[in-house]
């Protein structure tokens with residue numbers, strides 16, 4: 001559905017001249033600074049995939065999305081979306097895709113949301129009966145009812161985002177590009193949007209490319225991620241495989257019975273993460289400084305000590321009311337990958 005091959009985008013701007021009349025001299029200078037925002041990105045997405053396109057600030061995510069949506073023309077490389085080159089056949093491309101930029105709106109500021117959606121339906125030539133049916137479905141899924149007749153300028157950020165999403169999906173595009181759709185939203189609005197996206201992907205087979213800094217979005221929605229930094233792809237594949245590959249250790253969360261003190265475990269290499277620093281072995285005894293009363297979090301390397309052994313060692317010395325082994329989170333993994341890149345950018 002989407003093929004991106006050797007994509008490069010360079011931005012050129014005049015070199016800033018410092019000193020007296022610097023602004024004017026910058027305008028007149030013939031020297032330029034070139035930024036390579038996207039540096040040879042390639043990937044292919046099949047129809048119906050839901051992909052997280054991730055990277056730290058300035059990694060080149062928005063620039064890639066702008067080329068995939070036809071807003072920008074690349075310096076080199078190609079993009080095909082459903083066979084169309086976005087910047088060459090913009091009109092045909094616009095009919096295939098939906099786009100939501102979290103920071104901007106495509107709705108008419110002074111019109112009630114309903115009228116904005118109506119206009120979009122007309123612009124895209126959506127059949128009236130179809131428009132009514134789709135709008136009714138989206139109104140229910142996104143909870144648009146209470147503010148359908150409110151002018152867009154009076155909507156809260158979360159309401160406007162839901163409106164924007166409805167607008168992007170009304171013409172029922174085969175591909176949806178989302179750039180930070182949940183930025184600044186509260187939990188309820190975020191959940192609505194996530195549920196809506198998951199349904200569109202599952203039921204209509206919409207191919208979705210999502211850029212976000214909210215890794216919960218990605219964990220909830222995407223099976224695959226493309227991770228970029230410095231304009232290059234660092235990782236492309238399964239979210240689950242990435243967390244398995246890069247997670248250092250697992251965590252065991254222990255809830256001690258009331259009045260039970262932490263006595264430590266007699267296994268080497270188990271680190272206590274909460275309150276007490278250092279090893280969670282004999283030295284970790286004493287307890288009493290847990291962030292939550294009676295709760296102790298241990299980190300261990302499952303390749304060295306299987307989870308079952310850690311649990312048995314804890315149970316041998318403590319009265320325990322609850323135990324959990326949280327799955328390795330994407331947040332920590334991605335953070336470690338960025339940190340490693342910063343330390344060794346080559």
Ligand SMILES: Nc1ncnc2c1ncn2[C@@H]1O[C@H](COP(=O)(O)OP(=O)(O)OP(=O)(O)O)[C@@H](O)[C@H]1O
Nearest residue numbers: 011012035037055056057058059060061062063064
């Ligand atoms: N119009 C432009 N002119 C000059 N440089 C630009 C332009 N747009 C982006 N850049 C530069 O290209 C690089 C990539 O920017 P881009 O906006 O694609 O990053 P991003 O991954 O979307 O970042 P963020 O997470 O902060 O939104 C940055 O160094 C940015 O300063």
